[in-house]
Amino acid sequence: xxxxxxxxxxxxxxxxxxxxxxxxxxxxxxxxxxxxxxxxxxxxxxxxxxxxxxxxxxxxxxxxxxxxxxxxxxxxxxxxxxxxxxxxxxxxxxxxxxxxxxxxxxxxxxxxxxxxxxxxxxxxxxxxxxxxxxxxxxxxxxxxxxxxxxxxxx
Amino acid sequence: xxxxxxxxxxxxxxxxxxxxxxxxxxxxxxxxxxxxxxxxxxxxxxxxxxxxxxxxxxxxxxxxxxxxxxxxxxxxxxxxxxxxxxxxxxxxxxxxxxxxxxxxxxxxxxxxxxxxxxxxxxxxxxxxxxxxxxxxxxxxxxxxxxxxxxxxxx
Numbered sequence: 160x161x162x163x164x165x166x167x168x169x170x171x172x173x174x175x176x177x178x179x180x181x182x183x184x185x186x187x188x189x190x191x192x193x194x195x196x197x198x199x200x201x202x203x204x205x206x207x208x209x210x211x212x213x214x215x216x217x218x219x220x221x222x223x224x225x226x227x228x229x230x231x232x233x234x235x236x237x238x239x240x241x242x243x244x245x246x247x248x249x250x251x252x253x254x255x256x257x258x259x260x261x262x263x264x265x266x267x268x269x270x271x272x273x274x275x276x277x278x279x280x281x282x283x284x285x286x287x288x289x290x291x292x293x294x295x296x297x298x299x300x301x302x303x304x305x306x307x308x309x310x311x312x313x
Numbered sequence: 314x315x316x317x318x319x320x321x322x323x324x325x326x327x328x329x330x331x332x333x334x335x336x337x338x339x340x341x342x343x344x345x346x347x348x349x350x351x352x353x354x355x356x357x358x359x360x361x362x363x364x365x366x367x368x369x370x371x372x373x374x375x376x377x378x379x380x381x382x383x384x385x386x387x388x389x390x391x392x393x394x395x396x397x398x399x400x401x402x403x404x405x406x407x408x409x410x411x412x413x414x415x416x417x418x419x420x421x422x423x424x425x426x427x428x429x430x431x432x433x434x435x436x437x438x439x440x441x442x443x444x445x446x447x448x449x450x451x452x453x454x455x456x457x458x459x460x461x462x463x464x465x466x467x
Contacts, residue, residue: 161340169340173430175419176347176412177340182423183415186315186323186331186338193330197462250422252456256444257418258330260410261337265329268404269336275465276327281448282459290410291445294435302406305436308351311429 161185166222182226183254187211188219192251193258195229200244220245228254260290315339320376336380337408341365342373346405347412349383354398374399382408414444 161169161184169181183189190209199205206216223229228251235241247254259279266275279288292300300306315323315338323335337343344363353359360370377383382405389395401408413433420429433442446454454460 165340169344170423173425174344174347175416175423175425175429175431177344177419178423178425179415179419180340180343184338184340184343186319186334189334189338190323190328190331193328249456250418253418253421255456255460256414256446257411259446260414260444261333262329264404264407264411265331265333267407269324269329269332271327271329271332273466275329277329278463278465280461280463281450281452281454282461284448284450284452285461286448286450286452288446288448288454288460290414291447292410292413292442293445294438294442295440296435296438298435298438298440300435300442302403302409306409306442307434307436307439309432309434311432312427 179257182222182228183257185219187215188222189258189261191216191219191223192228192247192254195245195247195251196255196258200246201242202245205245223251226250256290259288263290333411336376336382337411339373341369342376343412343415345370345373345377346382346401346408349399349401349405350409350412354400355396356399359399377405380404410444413442417444 161181166181169177172178183192191205194205194208199208202216206213209216220229224231227248229245230248231243232246233241233243262279280286281288294300315335320335323331326332337346341363345359348359348362353362356370360367363370374383378385381402383399384402385397386400387395387397416433434440435442448454
């Protein structure tokens with residue numbers, strides 16, 4: 160994973176990709192986010208689902224909390240003792256296109272023997288979800304459509 | 314970065330997000346890809362733009378070549394000696410939505426004092442590019458629209 164020093168250095172680069180990479184540019188962090196998006200919110204559930212060491216999970220969750228991507232929220236079920244769950248903030252929920260774009264790439268280029276193991280559906284209509292690039296004039300941008308990066312001087 | 318062992322382990326998990334994270338789940342790898350997308354293709358240009366140690370860049374490029382995201386292509390300018398440049402394969406070019414989704418998140422949630430430093434435009438019409446989630450019934454999926462992950466048994 161990124162060292163704290165690298166994370167600080169990247170986070171201050173004048174590039175939004177670098178600033179995002181400073182936060183989520185780590186495989187385990189991405190998989191923690193994937194799991195929270197899929198509704199796993201408790202530490203034990205995440206640890207079991209991910210099959211990672213508890214200290215590694217603690218470390219990634221701490222970073223996500225520091226970056227205000229995730230909040231740790233207390234809750235109590237019936238008469239049982241207080242527990243905590245991890246919830247995505249608004250900034251965290253805005254990472255869905257990143258995770259979804261990764262899923263789409265893996266489905267296409269690393270499908271595994273039986274094809275894509277998970278289908279993400281729009282809950283309203285049951286249709287599968289895709290990621291698209293479009294411009295403000297609503298043109299769909301295909302793989303080899305040229306894009307131009309313009310430095311704004313900001 | 315991911316160890317070779319972690320990369321192999323993640324790459325064999327039955328999840329397309331994990332398989333993608335095994336390839337690009339590393340901040341420097343993402344920034345190398347960003348630069349190649351923006352037209353930097355030579356080792357020296359990449360090293361200078363990224364400001365990373367040459368051995369780190371070599372390491373990331375080697376992984377990207379092993380994963381068939383990038384190819385190393387010889388070329389010769391005028392009468393000068395043969396040189397090499399790095400080009401994205403089809404699989405590499407399909408990572409654009411991942412990088413673009415990261416850019417969009419950074420623009421919104423880590424904008425920096427002067428706002429987004431780079432505007433990505435559709436080369437045809439000059440309009441800014443955005444990332445969208447849509448379902449096959451063409452519904453635009455907003456931040457808090459519920460999605461459902463269905464295990465296909467694959």
